[in-house]
Amino acid sequence: PGVDWWALGVCFYEFLVGLTPFSDCSLDKIFSNILKGDIEWPEGEESLSDDAVKLLKQLLKKSQTERAGSKEIRECPLFSSLPWENLLEVAPEFVPQPDSDTDTGYFDPRNDRRKDSVADNPDLLQCTNNDKLNTEQPTAEVQ
16 A cells, blocks of 8 residues: 655654644745745754654655665664564553543644744744635646
8 A cells, every 4th residue: 555655754754743734824935935845943952863854854755766665764763763574463552531422622722723833933923914815725837
């Protein structure tokens, strides 16, 4: 079965940072960030390890032929302690026990994370109210 390694990179970035790698205040700007590969990397105490940044950059490459795959993930020092050969036999350290199929109690509300991030990011604070209300789907010309 095929794997969407780029989407895994987006999820991995969000897991590490708390926001998607192309976050912005409007769909048009998000779309533009994706097309340009414009990723904001956390700095200071929030910065990611060199190994994490390297893997994310490999996973988020536009070109599928240049993008990282299972080989690069297995070779990444971040995952050197994983027992790849018998990974499916390893018992997880934590197994969530949701109250129902729709229980999201183990997750912080997405809007709370976004508010914290926007407050810390002066570039996002400069977005106008019109930008925040823009919900039109961005379009691109296919060549």
